[in-house]
Amino acid sequence: MKVYTGLDVLVNDTDVQKGFKGNVALLCHNASIDYKFTHAALKFKEIFGERFVKLFGPQHGFATDVQDNMVETDHIIHPYFKIPVYSLYSETRIPTDEMLEGIDHLFVDLQDVGCRIYTYIYTLTLLLEKCSSKDIEIVVLDRPNPINGIDVEGNILEPGFESFVGRHPIPVRHGMTIGEVGLMHQKYWAKDQANLKIIKMQHWKRDMYFKDTGLPWLLPSPNLPRMDSSLTFPATVLFEGTLISEGRGTTQSLEIVGHPKIEPFTFYENHLSSIVKKSKLEGFKLRPITFLPTFQKHANCICGGIQIHVTDKSTYKPWRIGQLIMRELYHYLGTDFKWKKPPYEYNYDQMPIDIINGTDKLRNWIENNGSIDELDSFENLKDYRLQLNEIKIY
Incomplete structure (x- = not known):
């Protein structure tokens, strides 16, 4: 109806x-x-x-x-x-x-x-x-x-x-x-x-x-032109706290993430695919892509990265997927990975990633290469x- x-x-x-x-x-x-x-x-x-x-x-x-x-x-x-x-x-x-x-x-x-x-x-x-x-x-x-x-x-x-x-x-x-x-x-x-x-x-x-x-x-x-973008948004919006592009300046904004220093097929085949398999997260596929932002982060620079495709909404967990991708990019890029500096949304003091996450513990989890089990421990929703x-x- x-x-x-x-x-x-x-x-x-x-x-x-x-x-x-x-x-x-x-x-x-x-x-x-x-x-x-x-x-x-x-x-x-x-x-x-x-x-x-x-x-x-x-x-x-x-x-x-x-x-x-x-x-x-x-x-x-x-x-x-x-x-x-x-x-x-x-x-x-x-x-x-x-x-x-x-x-x-x-x-x-x-x-x-x-x-x-x-x-x-x-x-x-x-x-x-x-x-x-x-x-x-x-x-x-x-x-x-x-x-x-x-x-x-x-x-x-x-x-x-x-x-x-x-x-x-x-x-x-x-x-x-x-x-x-x-x-x-x-x-x-x-x-x-x-x-x-x-x-x-x-x-x-x-x-x-x-x-x-x-x-x-x-x-x-x-930057949410398609209804499918709302499905990937809880994963990709996290990257506003970094200098990783979340696809603004492309026709797939907030469905993709990437950086000029990433060769997408190498990153996916030699690194990300096995990590995703071990995580046991389901309901999505990650596809290696190349894209060219026309504005905002890395404007007019070719970026390698991945696109999130939702295949089963009933098992898809975007927040976990976004945190997992963030952790892997942090360690894969090394010194080329940068956290965005303040200000962000009128907060002039705290790290943008921390106000996006609503905690500094998730940034520490990423930097310390924490496990999926540790990530699960951040989610305490009974009272909510x-x-x-x-x-x-x-």
């Missing part, structure tokens, strides 16, 4: 629409579309008319056209809608009092990727914190977790490693919809409660991957699973 997002439910139900009497604003991006590919802002103009007074954009902008971390977006008056578009990835990640003035209902329609290391869920929780003292209803138009709502994987973020890619103690693969992230924030982390409403999806089931929903995929950020069960709405 076809899945309908929270936006679809709002668009198709006039009784739901009548529940919002005052001025409305919308936080959205490129992927904020209904099942007919119509952008949410167009539907809001149609439904709410002159009561639709403001737009907000997250990281990468309202148009999702800004590429890199810590590249900010300006505030503008939209040339078509003739209303302000405020950037929540600008001089501030928290909306100001001025931005929120005159709003009764602020809708949030953002496609998340199901991974802790992604900023949209933190834009939502910062918004909830800001509006906890205001008479503004936050309305999340819920969307699918593209890598399902059952599987959770990876270490829990440790205190002291919070950042804009990890504000809360959740695992790398968190198993929530963005609406459920809002509910978990309210229940476990918020000092004061915001007025939060979730417009639930219809027909979404927790075991669904995005392609099971029948919904159209539009890139939620500039109990929390997740408390806030599930599907």
Whole structure:
């Protein structure tokens, strides 16, 4: 049965629409579309008319056209809608009092990727914190977790490693919809409660991957052009903490990793293939490739590396695979392997790899050539699973 997002439910139900009497604003991006590919802002103009007074954009902008971390977006008056578009990835990640003035209902329609290391869920929780003292209803138009709502994987973020890619103690693969992230924030982390409403999806089931929903995929950020990229993202996003390319500047971004000093077939045949076999990790194939980034890391330099192909989603463990590949590249490249230096996502002091991992222990595991059994010991999810069960709405 076809899945309908929270936006679809709002668009198709006039009784739901009548529940919002005052001025409305919308936080959205490129992927904020209904099942007919119509952008949410167009539907809001149609439904709410002159009561639709403001737009907000997250990281990468309202148009999702800004590429890199810590590249900010300006505030503008939209040339078509003739209303302000405020950037929540600008001089501030928290909306100001001025931005929120005159709003009764602020809708949030953002496609998340199901991974802790992604900023949209933190834009939502910062918004909830800001509006906890205001008479503004936050309305999340819920969307699918593209890598399902059952599987959770990876270490829990440790205190002291919070950042804009990890504000809360959740695992790398968190198993929530963005609406459920809002509910978990309210229940476990918020000092004061915001007025939060979730417009639930219809027909979404927790075991669904995005392609099971029948919904159209539009890139939620500039380097996730394909729905398959969301499957590899929890593995390859780790490499943002290194000078290894994760494929930005190619047509396979966040599905590949590589470096100019790697001869891919030699690396795979003589080294990586036997390590993967010994690890007993399943559900994927690694393919040696050569690629040429056109921007960002190693721009215009030929890189050798590997592409991750998911062959069985039921046994595939992306966080483990990413950590394993990272460990092998660290020791294979030797002095040519470099950790990225600060700043990263507005953290100017800690190693980017540590704030991505939410701990420094995984970097030490990599440098000390730790075992897969040791890697497994970082994953302690019993308490988190109990929390997740408390806030599930599907």
